[in-house]
Amino acid sequence: MIHKTQQRLDELESVIVREQDMLFRFAYMRVGSREDAEDIVQDVFLKLFRSSENLKSVRNVKHYLIRSISNACRDFHRRRQDILPLEKADKESVQDDDLKMHEEYLRITALARTLPQEQREVLYMKCIDGLKFREISDILDIPEATVKSRYRYAIQAIQKQLN
Amino acid sequence: MKTTDNIEKILTPQCEFKASSSLKDRILEAAAQEEITTPARPRLVIMKYLATSVAAAIALLAVLFIGKSSVQPTYAAEKIFADAAEILNNINSYTAILKVRTDPQENFSYINPWGRFVEHTVTVQQSTGHWSIDKGGRKAVYDGTYTWQWLPESQFGWKYDNENIYVIDDFALLLDLPSLMVAEENIALASNGACITKTESDEVITLVVTSPAQGDFTNEYSRNTSILESDTIREYEFSKEGGELLSLKISTKILGVNRVIVEMTDLKYAPGIKPSTFAVDEDIEWIDNTELGMKVAYETLPFDQFTGITAEEAVVRMFDATSVWDEDFLKVVLRNMSLRQMEKIYKGCRLLEYEPSFKSGLYNGVFVKCKVKMADGRTKKLVVALRNDNPTMTWTADGGL
Numbered sequence: 001m002i003h004k005t006q007q008r009l010d011e012l013e014s015v016i017v018r019e020q021d022m023l024f025r026f027a028y029m030r031v032g033s034r035e036d037a038e039d040i041v042q043d044v045f046l047k048l049f050r051s052s053e054n055l056k057s058v059r060n061v062k063h064y065l066i067r068s069i070s071n072a073c074r075d076f077h078r079r080r081q082d083i084l085p086l087e088k089a090d091k092e093s094v095q096d097d098d099l100k101m102h103e104e105y106l107r108i109t110a111l112a113r114t115l116p117q118e119q120r121e122v123l124y125m126k127c128i129d130g131l132k133f134r135e136i137s138d139i140l141d142i143p144e145a146t147v148k149s150r151y152r153y154a155i156q157a158i159q160k161q162l163n
Numbered sequence: 164m165k166t167t168d169n170i171e172k173i174l175t176p177q178c179e180f181k182a183s184s185s186l187k188d189r190i191l192e193a194a195a196q197e198e199i200t201t202p203a204r205p206r207l208v209i210m211k212y213l214a215t216s217v218a219a220a221i222a223l224l225a226v227l228f229i230g231k232s233s234v235q236p237t238y239a240a241e242k243i244f245a246d247a248a249e250i251l252n253n254i255n256s257y258t259a260i261l262k263v264r265t266d267p268q269e270n271f272s273y274i275n276p277w278g279r280f281v282e283h284t285v286t287v288q289q290s291t292g293h294w295s296i297d298k299g300g301r302k303a304v305y306d307g308t309y310t311w312q313w314l315p316e317s318q319f320g321w322k323y324d325n326e327n328i329y330v331i332d333d334f335a336l337l338l339d340l341p342s343l344m345v346a347e348e349n350i351a352l353a354s355n356g357a358c359i360t361k362t363e364s365d366e367v368i369t370l371v372v373t374s375p376a377q378g379d380f381t382n383e384y385s386r387n388t389s390i391l392e393s394d395t396i397r398e399y400e401f402s403k404e405g406g407e408l409l410s411l412k413i414s415t416k417i418l419g420v421n422r423v424i425v426e427m428t429d430l431k432y433a434p435g436i437k438p439s440t441f442a443v444d445e446d447i448e449w450i451d452n453t454e455l456g457m458k459v460a461y462e463t464l465p466f467d468q469f470t471g472i473t474a475e476e477a478v479v480r481m482f483d484a485t486s487v488w489d490e491d492f493l494k495v496v497l498r499n500m501s502l503r504q505m506e507k508i509y510k511g512c513r514l515l516e517y518e519p520s521f522k523s524g525l526y527n528g529v530f531v532k533c534k535v536k537m538a539d540g541r542t543k544k545l546v547v548a549l550r551n552d553n554p555t556m557t558w559t560a561d562g563g564l
Contacts, residue, residue: 005195012194016187025180035534035544038183042190049194095541104176111174127174158170 012049015061022129023069029128030073032105034098040076044068060138066129067139070121111158119154122147195277240359240370241351246406247399248344255290256436260429261337264422267300268314270562272332272389276415276422285338286440293441294338296331303331306441313447319501320443324453333390337425340408347372347399367409372397378524384546385524392524396421407432450499461555464495469558474520474529474549477558481547482514482535498559505564511538520549527552528561 020041027037044065108128112120125131125139133151137144251257262280265273271283283298295304303312310327313320321330328335336343350372351359360371373396376386385392393415400409413425451459460466469477469492477496484492488510490502497505517533528550536542548562 009191009194013187013191016190020182020186021180024182024186025176028180029176034183035542038186038189041182041186042193045190046193100178101176101180104178108174108176123174127171128176155167155170158174162170162173 008049012045015048015065016045019062019065023065026066026069026129027073028101029105029108029124030070031076032102032109034095036076040069040072044072063135063139066125066131070139111161112154114161115154115157119150119157122150123154123158126151192277240361241348243361243368243370243401243406244344244348244351244399247401247408248341248348250405250407250432251341251344252289254433256286256288256433257340258287258429258431258434258436259285259340259427261285262426262428263298264424265298267298268316269301270332271296271298271301271303271330271334274389274393274415274424276393276424280426286436287338287340288436288441289341292326295440296334296338302444304441304443306443309453311443311449313444313449314501315444315447317501317504318444318447319450319504320447321450321452321499322456336390337427340430344408347397363403366403368401368403370399370401372399376524378526379522380524382521382523382530384521384530385526388524390425393424448501448503452499460494460498465491466495466555466557468492469495470551470556472558474531474551474558475517477549477551478517478531478533478547479514481560482512482533485509486511486513496558496560497564499561500564509537509564512536515542526550530563 023041023044024037027040028034031037031040047068048061048065112123115123121140122136125136126133131139133144133147136147140147261283263283264275264278265281266275266278267281281298281300283296285294285296287294291307293305293307296302300316301312301314303310305311305326308325310323310325310330311320312323312330323330331338336346347370358373362369362371374394376392376394378385378392380386390413396414396416398412398414400411401407402409408430410430411425411427412423414421414423416422451457468480472480480492481496483489484496485505488506493502493505513536515534515536517531520529520531522529526548528548531547531549532544533547534542534544546563547560549558550561551558553559
């Protein structure tokens with residue numbers, strides 16, 4: 001049993017090493033805070049660890065993780081309504097090391113903020129996360145043609161905004 | 164007109180996004196602590212028991228440990244426990260070394276199944292009622308007049324009237340071995356032979372008692388953080404010839420394996436005990452929690468500011484006070500902490516946000532998750548433990564800082 005547990009932890013470690021930065025970027029670009037993004041990434045890895053006796057048996061771990069992170073980010077925004085922000089909540093709580101990253105988050109968020117959520121998600125997955133249409137279709141469980149049309153509408157809306 | 168390619172380029176982040184170097188270790192540590200097998204089981208509804216003596220705490224143990232467990236015959240296990248209790252009761256004193264997976268400075272009740280063993284020296288003088296526990300980073304003594312608990316390194320401690328077992332929480336279970344034996348005897352009797360197994364060798368009888376974690380785990384935060392809040396397997400060895408207790412071992416089931424969290428290695432019957440065993444260290448800053456000390460505190464400090472409000476409001480007021488370091492306020496809400504130590508860390512700290520309080524396990528207070536900004540600009544997430552189960556129902560921070 002101990003051997004099996006260690007084996008699972010080793011498998012988990014190799015998945016973390018391979019995917020953590022990509023997943024962190026995915027979450028950060030949707031929640032805008034290092035701590036919250038890392039909490040989400042941690043929760044998703046633990047969910048994966050909990051739900052599967054053998055990580056190798058999970059079909060396409062990367063897609064599984066992205067789908068889970070995407071759902072977790074949506075939950076995060078829903079949950080934010082339950083959190084009680086103080087009136088004097090400090091908005092400038094970004095560490096110096098993260099300033100560049102946060103500027104990118106703010107810049108891209110400002111460009112995409114007017115898009116409908118489903119278009120924005122496709123746009124982010126393609127431009128920020130570097131996924132192919134086929135992969136986005138698999139992750140979101142929608143036809144590839146729908147992915148492409150949402151992407152096209154999103155690009156047109158940004159074009160209009162920039163021009 | 165911007166082309167699609169140009170738009171894609173604009174939307175591509177122009178810097179690297181790197182997760183913290185500690186993230187991987189944090190995840191792996193949390194994964195290792197995950198309990199994969201969480202068997203469905205009935206949970207006892209318990210009422211927090213206001214014990215006033217070690218014996219009363221053991222009575223609580225008796226109530227709590229009577230759970231549904233593996234069904235095995237006891238073979239008169241109750242008599243073995245009763246005989247061992249009588250032997251222990253008839254000696255003037257005993258000492259024991261207990262190895263517990265915990266942190267040397269943490270509360271005595273705290274366990275960490277993945278932590279290293281910390282040696283605890285337990286001394287009980289039954290003829291006088293005095294006792295002491297020493298785990299290096301934290302000590303507690305009852306000297307017949309007061310109960311003292313202190314952190315030698317921080318030179319900070321608390322003083323209580325009479326014998327106060329709250330200070331050691333469910334470690335009291337391991338301090339009063341005669342009562343522990345009586346409690347297990349009662350379990351053997353009450354469960355009608357349903358939760359104890361027995362094995363024998365030429366010289367030793369081994370009894371194994373199993374019971375599930377106790378408490379409300381709607382929120383899992385407290386699971387496996389104390390003996391009672393863990394699924395436990397308690398293994399006792401007795402001399403076949405004399406009937407005396409020889410050893411005890413407590414395990415908890417984590418990741419599908421039994422992990423030993425407490426092990427008694429050296430139980431001595433009727434040893435000579437030096438009076439200095441029950442002496443407290445010098446140069447300790449004592450928080451006076453005696454009746455007299457509390458009376459003085461109520462008269463001079465703004466206790467009313469932390470009564471009649473919610474736990475969340477108490478957290479807001481606490482961090483309002485840390486931001487300007489209002490000592491009068493902090494002497495109330497941080498009463499059970501070293502203000503000088505807290506000042507080094509939290510002076511200038513401000514609250515950014517907080518979540519609704521929640522309860523977990525057997526803890527008599529609540530937990531409030533919050534995010535704070537330290538004086539140096541770093542943000543920090545905390546889970547502050549607060550309780551107001553005192554005569555004036557004043558909120559005090561109890562941990563998580």
